[in-house]
Amino acid sequence: MSAAAHEVIDHRLAHALHVASLPRDQARAEARRGGLFQVSTVDALFAGDLEGDLTFAELAEHGDLGLGTLDGLDGEMIALDGRFLRADVDGRVTDVPAQARTPFAVVTRFRAALEFTLQAPLDHDGFLAELDRRAPPTCALRVDGRFDRLRLRSVARQPPHTSLADAARAQHVFELDDVEGTLVGFRFPDYAQGLEVPGYHLHFVDAARERGGHVLECRPAGVRVRLDPESDLHVELPPGIELGEAGASAEQIREVEG
Numbered sequence: 572m573s574a575a576a577h578e579v580i581d582h583r584l585a586h587a588l589h590v591a592s593l594p595r596d597q598a599r600a601e602a603r604r605g606g607l608f609q610v611s612t613v614d615a616l617f618a619g620d621l622e623g624d625l626t627f628a629e630l631a632e633h634g635d636l637g638l639g640t641l642d643g644l645d646g647e648m649i650a651l652d653g654r655f656l657r658a659d660v661d662g663r664v665t666d667v668p669a670q671a672r673t674p675f676a677v678v679t680r681f682r683a684a685l686e687f688t689l690q691a692p693l694d695h696d697g698f699l700a701e702l703d704r705r706a707p708p709t710c711a712l713r714v715d716g717r718f719d720r721l722r723l724r725s726v727a728r729q730p731p732h733t734s735l736a737d738a739a740r741a742q743h744v745f746e747l748d749d750v751e752g753t754l755v756g757f758r759f760p761d762y763a764q765g766l767e768v769p770g771y772h773l774h775f776v777d778a779a780r781e782r783g784g785h786v787l788e789c790r791p792a793g794v795r796v797r798l799d800p801e802s803d804l805h806v807e808l809p810p811g812i813e814l815g816e817a818g819a820s821a822e823q824i825r826e827v828e829g
């Protein structure tokens with residue numbers, strides 16, 4: 572079957588990041604060749620599409636590092652070393668059952684191509700500035716080490732059709748001090764907005780795999796940074812969702828994603 576018959580490429584993205592939205596079977600086959608694999612879009616989440624039909628067992632076929640959420644926005648998902656973890660509303664981490672489902676996730680088979688250490692303590696903006704100097708516009712990141720402080724958030728399970736903006740008002744913000752652990756996530760360019768959270772989207776889990784969440788702010792104090800440049804994004808769209816639909820505004824995303 573010809574992929575071109577169904578493939579939709581958003582031309583805003585095509586020059587730098589190849590984005591293909593494909594019917595489910597094709598998206599899954601394509602993604603096994605490498606690159607980023609994404610379930611649904613940030614816009615679909617904003618629209619209240621909080622129930623997915625892809626299981627974590629299926630998601631695991633496409634990557635071993637990444638982030639996302641669970642059905643009903645029931646916590647923050649962290650994928651690391653092929654293990655899929657969920658941070659609940661209070662930041663308590665447990666393994667995600669293989670048959671649980673996700674309405675939004677991005678994963679990749681992580682292979683570090685760039686690596687450096689940041690020894691000095693940095694505030695959040697200083698940390699992002701260091702990443703900006705070295706990170707390609709689209710990449711997966713893994714940052715291991717010590718953190719003086721992290722401000723994290725998670726979300727409790729929401730009723731069906733709750734918008735992400737409404738869910739954001741129910742989010743729980745908490746802090747971890749002087750902790751060892753790992754940030755995982757992605758950098759996406761501004762033009763990927765709607766599909767993605769533009770800029771850095773990072774989730775954290777501590778070394779004991781007991782506490783974690785979506786990162787609002789972090790202060791690293793001696794970390795090893797590994798980057799995996801990416802150029803292909805395979806988006807599996809749920810029925811009824813298309814690329815290029817009216818998107819969440821930058822303001823909405825800032826409000827929700829910090």
Ligand SMILES: [Zn+2]
Pocket residue numbers: 638639647772773774785786
């Ligand atoms: Zn997140």
